[in-house]
Amino acid sequence: MNLMNQPESLAALAGPKCLYVDSSALEHNAREVKKALGPLVKLLAVVKGDGYGVGGVEAARIFASAGADYLGVSSVQEGVELRKAGIRAPVLVMNPILREECVAAIEHDLEITVASRQGVFDVADASRRVGRTARIHLEIETGLGRTGLPAGEVPAILDELRSCEGVHLCGIFTHMGEGHRDESSFRQFARFQAALRHVPRGLVRHVSNSAAFLKFPDMRLDMVRIGTLLYGQLPFGIRHTTLSLKNVWDFRARVLFIHDVGPGDTIGYGGDYLVKRPMKIAVVSAGYSDGFGLTAVSRPKDLSDLARYIVKMVLSYLGKGRGEGGAVRFECGVAPVVGRIGMQLTMVDVTGLPVSVGDEASVSIRPTAGARLPRVYLRDGVPYLIRMPWGEMRPVEFGKSAGYTGREVQK
DSSP states (O other): OOGGGSOHHHHHHHTTEEEEEEHHHHHHHHHHHHHHHOTTSEEEEEOHHHHHTTOHHHHHHHHHHTTOSEEEESSHHHHHHHHHTTOOSOEEEEEEOOGGGHHHHHHTTOEEEEOSHHHHHHHHHHHHHHTSOEEEEEEEESSSSSSOEEGGGHHHHHHHHHTOTTEEEEEEEOOOSOTTOHHHHHHHHHHHHHHHTTSOTTOEEEOOOHHHHHHOGGGOTTEEEEOGGGGTOOOTTOOOOSSOOOOOEEEEEEEEEEEEEOTTOEESGGGOEEOOSOEEEEEESOOGGGTTTOOOOOOOSSHHHHHHHHHHHHHHHTTOTTOTTOEEEETTEEEEBOSOOOSSOEEEEOTTSOOOTTOEEEEOOOTTTOTTSOEEEEETTEEEEEEOTTSOEEEOHHHHHTTOOOOOOOO
8 A cells, every 4th residue: 555645735744754553453452452351450551652653642542542441651741741632541650750740740630650758758749739639659669670669668658658648549560570471470470469468458450561461361450551562563572462463553765766876886875885786776765863774782692692693794794685774665576775774865776676756665663763753643544644743733634535534633
């Protein structure tokens, strides 16, 4: 489906590259998780990191309409953005916040994570100044080694809370460090269960992320916090699931220029790629500023992993393989990258492919990397909304004429 061949107004708004987001797929994935949970367990849909890159506001709207009971964000700023967009579902800020942020969190009816005794005092002070009750969740540290109260401090914190007016404790949780591994997960869950002996009944207890939700049904408790699965991806360490997940996004970039090169020519910065045969080169409007060709650097997990990494680097140095960023995919075939990937432009070999200026290529990136890309939202294949790089939401009028009325965009 070549979406850039839709009416010219879409191309004029979105420009030469954009991230297409399938709202129907987001909704489908959320309903799949809800169905697996049943009626007794709540779903917190994680929309942190701008909705894993697909757009936090629209993702939040979709998940809420699909039955999510809570929305999860990482910062007060993300929560305020949802509130300003008219989203009224419960929102939990899952990270501890600064003392200076407490007032804004309470004013915008965000539920606050408290991970220290000082955090209780900060929230209580802000509650008095605002004149509104603050809703909090206690985070317990059970083995991730990041943030949270040691389990042994829970009784003292509960005593503090009993004397704090204007602070309502509504939940308690922990973060799993290795949700795909049995031994580690069981150890963390046991520590969390021990901490729960001190807390009153009626709190929303939540432990499971996407991996733990799939592997350990007994750990679902009152609520699960699901991110990765909602966006159509399996979490690290999980290879299979009975859930029917759909891919939710596709980054497309258009061809801006095509030219022929011959033996002896070089391509790209540094002249690293030496042409050895006649080739047709297409210049695609995607680069490392969009996240193309960027990969996370991590320590190899074993010797075989290290060997694969070394072989890949040697082949790249020798000019073998498919270049820095692999390849892009056109409707008519796959084109390997040649030369260095630039900030906003990439050269690909389209020799033998019927590719023309203006054609779209599907480019592999992590959506969180392309923060400045327009997001074009589709429902049943029809564009209905564009989020511009500066955050403005614009309805796509021809999407309405095609039979989809779209959501009202909050001013």
